[in-house]
Structures are given as structure tokens and as C-alpha cells.
Amino acid sequence: MTHYVTTPIYYVNASPHLGHAYTTIAADVITRYQRMMGADAFFLTGTDEHGTKVAQSAEEAGIDVQTFCDGNSQRFRDLLPLLNAQADFFIRTTDDEHKAFVQQVLSRLHEQGDIYEATYSGLYCTACEAYLTEDELLDNNLCPVHKRAVSTLNETNWFFKLSAYEDRLRDLYAAQPEFVIPKNRYNEALSFINSGLQDISITRSSISWGVDVPWDSGQVFYVWIDALLNYASALTYARPGTDLTSTYWPPAVQLLAKDILKFHAVIWPALLMAAGLDLPRKLLIHGYLLMSGDKMSKTMGNVFDPFPVIEQHGADPVRFYVLREVQFGQDGSVSMEGYEGRYNTELANDLGNLVSRSAAMASRYLTNSTLPDAPSGTPIAELTASMVSQWKSHMDSYELTAALESVWTLVRALNRHVEERAPWNLAKDEGSAALLADTLSELAEGITAIAWTLSPVMPDTAKRILASFGVDPDQALAPGAVWNWGHTSGRIVTKPEALFPKLEPAATSA
Numbered sequence: 214m215t216h217y218v219t220t221p222i223y224y225v226n227a228s229p230h231l232g233h234a235y236t237t238i239a240a241d242v243i244t245r246y247q248r249m250m251g252a253d254a255f256f257l258t259g260t261d262e263h264g265t266k267v268a269q270s271a272e273e274a275g276i277d278v279q280t281f282c283d284g285n286s287q288r289f290r291d292l293l294p295l296l297n298a299q300a301d302f303f304i305r306t307t308d309d310e311h312k313a314f315v316q317q318v319l320s321r322l323h324e325q326g327d328i329y330e331a332t333y334s335g336l337y338c339t340a341c342e343a344y345l346t347e348d349e350l351l352d353n354n355l356c357p358v359h360k361r362a363v364s365t366l367n368e369t370n371w372f373f374k375l376s377a378y379e380d381r382l383r384d385l386y387a388a389q390p391e392f393v394i395p396k397n398r399y400n401e402a403l404s405f406i407n408s409g410l411q412d413i414s415i416t417r418s419s420i421s422w423g424v425d426v427p428w429d430s431g432q433v434f435y436v437w438i439d440a441l442l443n444y445a446s447a448l449t450y451a452r453p454g455t456d457l458t459s460t461y462w463p464p465a466v467q468l469l470a471k472d473i474l475k476f477h478a479v480i481w482p483a484l485l486m487a488a489g490l491d492l493p494r495k496l497l498i499h500g501y502l503l504m505s506g507d508k509m510s511k512t513m514g515n516v517f518d519p520f521p522v523i524e525q526h527g528a529d530p531v532r533f534y535v536l537r538e539v540q541f542g543q544d545g546s547v548s549m550e551g552y553e554g555r556y557n558t559e560l561a562n563d564l565g566n567l568v569s570r571s572a573a574m575a576s577r578y579l580t581n582s583t584l585p586d587a588p589s590g591t592p593i594a595e596l597t598a599s600m601v602s603q604w605k606s607h608m609d610s611y612e613l614t615a616a617l618e619s620v621w622t623l624v625r626a627l628n629r630h631v632e633e634r635a636p637w638n639l640a641k642d643e644g645s646a647a648l649l650a651d652t653l654s655e656l657a658e659g660i661t662a663i664a665w666t667l668s669p670v671m672p673d674t675a676k677r678i679l680a681s682f683g684v685d686p687d688q689a690l691a692p693g694a695v696w697n698w699g700h701t702s703g704r705i706v707t708k709p710e711a712l713f714p715k716l717e718p719a720a721t722s723a
């Protein structure tokens with residue numbers, strides 16, 4: 214079973230910020246989960262380097278455009294190890310192999326009559342790299358996303374017959390009600406299709422920074438058409454000498470934020486239909502991370518910088534925070550204060566304390582710090598099993614925030630269990646030795662399940678927890694490994710260093 218996961222490719226005119234990191238983190242979590250379940254997953258990300266916006270930014274910076282792209286693309290690539298994201302390939306649309314693929318696919322569409330020449334005049338937002346209609350604009354002809362003036366473009370271009378695919382797109386949406394999730398995004402895409410599709414201009418004569426149109430030397434392809442094809446081109450050259458298309462195509466899930474829904478949910482499947490390629494199985498649309506109510510972007514100048522935080526705390530707490538704080542699929546605000554709050558209450562207090570006190574008591578009270586088998590059929594055993602099955606069903610549906618909430622129900626329940634059983638009192642009474650051993654092994658078993666289910670989101674933390682409860686993390690997290698209640702017997706517990714040292718208020722915002 215294969216599972217091909219993609220993120221949008223990011224524009225190199227901006228520096229990477231938490232918004233980009235968010236999609237990459239979510240894609241990495243999905244990939245890690247699929248690997249745990251034994252799937253052969255392939256995770257693609259990369260950079261989108263053509264178009265007016267990038268060419269203009271390079272000019273403003275006074276740098277040759279390819280050099281500008283090289284530098285900025287590298288910054289996105291460097292983000293991956295920082296976030297602990299294990300991408301299998303990093304595509305750049307300036308790669309020669311990608312450009313050749315784009316030319317080859319679009320030449321075929323041209324030859325088969327899906328692409329024709331016409332003159333187009335429209336209102337263009339350079340920041341969106343898209344034509345907008347008048348009713349989409351705010352007052353004073355401002356782009357609704359960037360709040361900037363749009364300009365009128367008049368060009369003789371090559372057009373893709375998008376309108377010819379309207380019925381097939383409608384059929385696709387009818388046949389696959391989960392082609393786009395969540396549902397509100399499916400409805401949005403479908404109502405766009407139902408409002409009637411116009412053919413789209415897919416080349417530009419006014420700029421030269423792009424993939425050359427092979428049959429018309431005065432034109433380059435529109436950046437979005439070049440960019441969308443990255444998902445297919447990458448597999449043809451990610452592993453030199455091997456074409457991975459037959460192994461991984463089509464994508465199991467493609468992640469993106471709602472700003473680029475129309476391109477992915479309408480134009481992309483139509484292009485694939487024209488090219489005779491299978492369609493992605495699912496488009497997973499998430500919301501915006503907001504600061505002061507606006508989408509974070511370079512253009513808006515309100516960027517939240519995750520890098521100092523990662524430097525201080527590692528990637529795990531940031532990965533956890535963004536997925537936990539904002540319901541995956543919806544918009545939500547993030548802030549330094551919010552981060553510190555969740556870190557202290559949920560990571561340092563709830564999880565960190567649970568692990569450290571359970572491990573400390575097990576290593577202290579049990580003979581040779583060695584666990585017996587955990588009793589089965591207890592309320593904690595049942596709660597743990599039901600948490601794991603809820604978590605799994607959320608993860609299978611890509612409900613990342615809900616999956617974390619399932620894990621947290623067990624974290625909270627185990628903390629209550631510690632308070633109720635008060636092992637420190639049981640330890641004082643020889644007659645309670647059996648109950649003490651049961652309690653500590655139950656806690657160990659529950660915590661092992663927590664580490665296992667948290668591992669896609671917090672891989673380093675999970676390994677540290679598993680190791681301190683005597684489990685070999687490489688084995689426990691190996692592809693296809695399963696977690697089952699009742700295997701604690703003989704494991705030696707050691708107390709880990711504090712997983713999440715508590716933050717002083719405003720420690721990181723200074």
C-alpha cells in the first residue's frame with residue numbers, strides 16, 4: 214500500500230514563516246502516521262519559482278533572478294530538518310527535469326486541441342498571480358486577500374479549454390463526495406464549478422521568467438500551470454534512473470490552504486483529465502493561521518517567527534502547538550502567549566508531569582525498577598484501547614486536531630488515576646504491594662500508548678518517553694508495528710530528564 218502526500222510548493226519571494234511550516238508539519242504528521250501503519254509513503258514538498266512576483270522581488274533585491282531563487286529555495290529546504298519533517302523529495306520548478314515535463318505534457322494538450330490561442334483582457338493581482346473578476350474585488354479595486362490594487366492586463370495568450378471539463382468535474386464531485394475535505398470546501402469548489410467554467414489563459418507574453426512555451430517562442434507558461442504539474446513531474450526524476458510514477462501515482466492526499474482551493478479543486482483535476490492521468494484521491498484543505506485576525510503573509514507584514522522557539526525547545530512543541538491550537542481545517546489565531554500557555558499547561562504539566570512522576574515512582578518502588586505485566590480488563594486498560602481506536606479513526610480521516618484531543622483524554626485520565634491511587638501511599642503499606650505494581654504497570658502501559666499515538670506529531674518526545682519506559686523506540690515505531698496492551702513485563706524503567714522544562718512567563722517573547 215502506497216501513500217503519496219504533497220504540500221503546495223511555496224513561492225520563493227517570501228521567507229518561510231509559520232504558515233508554510235504549518236502545512237509542512239501537517240503533511241509530515243500524515244506521512245509518519247502512514248509509515249507507522251506500514252504504508253510505503255512518499256512525501257513531496259518544494260518551491261514555486263517562476264512568475265511575475267518572484268521576478269519582481271529579485272529585481273527589487275537587485276539580484277539575478279536564478280541566484281535569488283537559489284538562495285530563497287534553500288531557506289525553505291533548510292526548514293525541513295528544523296521542523297523535523299522527513300520529505301522524500303524537494304522539488305524546484307526551476308529544475309530542468311520539471312521544465313521538460315511541463316513542456317511535454319502541455320505540448321500534448323496543445324496537439325490534442327485542449328489549448329488554443331486568443332486575446333484576453335482582465336484584472337490581475339500580482340501577489341495572487343491570478344486574474345480576478347470585478348465582483349471578487351473590494352472597494353477601490355483592491356484584491357480581497359492582499360488589499361492591494363489590481364492592474365489590467367491585455368494579452369494574446371494560449372488558453373486551456375477548462376469549460377470543456379465542466380461536466381466531467383461535476384461527475385467527479387458527484388461520484389466522490391470526499392474528493393475535497395472538509396465539506397465546506399467541497400461545497401465551495403462545487404458551487405464554483407456549477408457557476409459555469411470559463412477557459413483560462415495559461416501563457417504569458419509580458420514576462421520571460423517561466424517555462425518556455427515550446428510551440429510559441431514569445432511566451433512562457435503561466436506560473437500556476439507550471440506549478441501544479443510539479444506533483445506529477447517530481448515522481449519522474451526524484452530518484453535518478455527510476456520513474457516512481459507507477460509506484461506512487463496518484464496522490465493519496467494533497468494538502469493546501471483555502472486560498473488556493475480553486476486551482477487545486479477545479480483547474481488541477483481538469484488538467485489531469487486532459488493529460489489522461491489519474492486524479493488525486495483527496496484534497497485536504499486547511500485554514501489560515503491568523504495573527505491579529507489576518508492571514509499571516511510577507512505581503513501583510515505580520516509574520517510569526519517559529520525559528521527562535523524551535524531553537525529553544527526543539528521542533529516537537531511547535532508541531533504540537535499548531536495542530537492542537539487550531540482546529541485542523543478551520544482558521545485560528547496563534548500567538549506567543551498562546552504557545553507559552555499550551556506549553557506550560559499541556560506539555561509541562563499534563564504530559565511532562567505524568568511521564569516524570571510515573572517513571573520516577575516505577576523506578577523507585579518496583580523491584581529492580583522492573584515492570585510486571587499490566588492487568589487487563591481494568592477501566593484504564595479499556596480507556597486506553599478506546600483512545601487508540603478513536604485516535605486511529607481520526608488519523609485515517611486526517612482529523613489531526615481531533616486525534617490529539619483523543620490522546621489528551623487519556624493523558625488527563627492517567628493523571629487523575631495517579632491522584633486517586635496515590636502510589637506514594639500504597640508504597641508505605643506492604644499489603645498494597647500488588648495494587649502498587651498493578652497501578653505502576655497500568656500507567657506504564659497507558660503512557661506507552663500515549664507515546665505511540667503522539668509519535669507522528671512529537672517524534673522526539675515519543676522516543677524519549679518510550680526509552681524511559683524500557684521500550685526500544687525503533688522497534689515500537691517501526692513500520693507496521695502495533696501497540697497492544699499487556700507487554701510491560703520485564704521492562705526496566707528509568708526516569709527521563711524533564712521533557713518540557715516549565716517556561717517562565719514571557720520567557721520566549723522577549
Ligand code: MSP
Binds near residue numbers: 233261441443470500
Ligand atoms: N506557490 C503557490 C502554490 C502552488 S502549489 C502548486 C502558493 N505558494 S505560497 O507560498 O503562497 O504558499 C501557499 C501555501 O502555504 C498555502 O496554501 C498554505 O498551505 C501555506 N500557508 C501560507 N501561509 C499560511 C497561513 N498563514 N496559514 C496557513 N497556511 C499558510 O500559493
